[in-house]
Amino acid sequence: MAREKKIHVVILGLLNHEDLTGYDIKKRIDGAIRFFWNGSFGNIYPALKELEEDKLVKSSKASEGAREKIAYHITARGKKSLENWLKEERACNELRYETLLKLFFAGASDRETALRNIELFEEEIKQDLQILKMHCKALEPIKEEEDHLYYYLTALFGAETYEAYLKWCAKAKKMLEQQSTVI
Amino acid sequence: MAREKKIHVVILGLLNHEDLTGYDIKKRIDGAIRFFWNGSFGNIYPALKELEEDKLVKSSKASEGAREKIAYHITARGKKSLENWLKEERACNELRYETLLKLFFAGASDRETALRNIELFEEEIKQDLQILKMHCKALEPIKEEEDHLYYYLTALFGAETYEAYLKWCAKAKKMLEQQSTVI
DNA sequence: ATCAGCATGTAAGGCGTTACATGATTCA
DNA sequence: TGAATCATGTAACGCCTTACATGCTGAT
Numbered sequence: 001m002a003r004e005k006k007i008h009v010v011i012l013g014l015l016n017h018e019d020l021t022g023y024d025i026k027k028r029i030d031g032a033i034r035f036f037w038n039g040s041f042g043n044i045y046p047a048l049k050e051l052e053e054d055k056l057v058k059s060s061k062a063s064e065g066a067r068e069k070i071a072y073h074i075t076a077r078g079k080k081s082l083e084n085w086l087k088e089e090r091a092c093n094e095l096r097y098e099t100l101l102k103l104f105f106a107g108a109s110d111r112e113t114a115l116r117n118i119e120l121f122e123e124e125i126k127q128d129l130q131i132l133k134m135h136c137k138a139l140e141p142i143k144e145e146e147d148h149l150y151y152y153l154t155a156l157f158g159a160e161t162y163e164a165y166l167k168w169c170a171k172a173k174k175m176l177e178q179q180s181t182v183i
Numbered sequence: 184m185a186r187e188k189k190i191h192v193v194i195l196g197l198l199n200h201e202d203l204t205g206y207d208i209k210k211r212i213d214g215a216i217r218f219f220w221n222g223s224f225g226n227i228y229p230a231l232k233e234l235e236e237d238k239l240v241k242s243s244k245a246s247e248g249a250r251e252k253i254a255y256h257i258t259a260r261g262k263k264s265l266e267n268w269l270k271e272e273r274a275c276n277e278l279r280y281e282t283l284l285k286l287f288f289a290g291a292s293d294r295e296t297a298l299r300n301i302e303l304f305e306e307e308i309k310q311d312l313q314i315l316k317m318h319c320k321a322l323e324p325i326k327e328e329e330d331h332l333y334y335y336l337t338a339l340f341g342a343e344t345y346e347a348y349l350k351w352c353a354k355a356k357k358m359l360e361q362q363s364t365v366i
Numbered sequence: 367a368t369c370a371g372c373a374t375g376t377a378a379g380g381c382g383t384t385a386c387a388t389g390a391t392t393c394a
Numbered sequence: 395t396g397a398a399t400c401a402t403g404t405a406a407c408g409c410c411t412t413a414c415a416t417g418c419t420g421a422t
Contacts, residue, residue: 009284016288036283039410067373079291083291089303092279095279096220096275101189101196101220108265108266117274149358154286156351157283161348165340168343188380188381204400206402226382229404252401
């Protein structure tokens with residue numbers, strides 16, 4: 001496990017379920033995973049090469065006609081590496097919300113600006129919450145497939161925290177509006 | 184506004200309130216701000232130099248005896264730059280939770296591992312929640328100072344979302360335990 | 367025909383972290 | 395006197411994003 005880029009485990013996790021091309025991997029990440037992890041072509045393709053060098057995945061030409069297409073398959077070594085990561089008892093959980101930074105320093109401008117920034121945040125969250133709720137609904141019949149439960153729980157995490165965000169937005173707006181009429 | 188490192192606005196925001204040394208800035212960030220933004224000496228000190236080159240801050244030797252100490256003061260240009268950033272109608276809000284990644288791919292290992300990872304997350308959140316609640320309490324009398332309200336709202340954001348996390352943890356653990364006895 | 371989407375990749379740069387290097391001061 | 399904390403900084407590296415470069419395919 002010389003290399004420990006986080007994108008490596010994302011790829012291994014996806015390949016553990018099914019064979020995929022780099023392009024497919026990007027699409028999967030842009031689907032449900034994007035709410036808690038990102039990936040770009042610029043790091044997926046190099047990562048796939050590194051994983052193959054380390055024999056954690058194996059490529060096979062799956063070209064259709066003249067269009068080149070490379071599907072990747074996880075190896076036994078790759079599965080072991082994935083499991084080792086899962087069993088590591090530490091996780092790096094990071095949140096970087098520029099909106100909160102702007103709120104923290106809002107004293108450098110006026111109340112309207114602070115309010116506006118909260119409203120912008122609220123709109124974004126509302127939209128994403130709809131998507132997350134759809135994910136939840138789609139995954140709710142969880143009895144059949146093992147993995148479904150896990151997918152459902154991550155979507156539920158998103159939906160519930162986003163709902164908490166919205167409640168906070170309402171409260172924050174109220175407080176800012178009250179204060180601005182009082183002063 | 185040629186350079187747009189995010190640490191720049193953090194520094195400007197802090198200096199807008201009071202003059203500080205690089206070391207002080209680090210301490211401030213490690214206090215309340217760390218819940219939504221990070222900073223390290225390795226990027227604070229170079230950033231201060233860049234900000235001074237751009238005339239957004241001004242340094243002054245504030246050494247006590249032989250110990251060197253450089254305090255920074257925000258300039259009018261710096262204040263304007265900070266305000267421009269606050270008024271920009273876009274914000275980059277990013278969440279990267281390795282715990283969720285592990286849960287999403289938990290199918291590659293066993294239920295106990297999935298449960299364990301949730302428990303570890305829960306413990307961490309519980310500890311931080313206590314700190315956030317203390318911040319909230321300390322900031323609650325918000326009438327006097329303008330900035331207090333903003334500090335309070337960011338702490339409240341943290342406290343409320345962390346409480347939502349804990350509720351989700353309880354629910355997720357229950358579901359995982361139920362399923363493992365059924366199967 | 368042309369445009370969106372499929373498909374793979376490279377190059378440059380941004381932004382950050384960690385570890386290292388140095389030395390003063392304060393307190394037990 | 396030794397450890398913790400104050401205080402500033404550099405170097406190396408990690409990891410990711412953005413932009414670029416290329417070409418095929420399917421639908422309108």
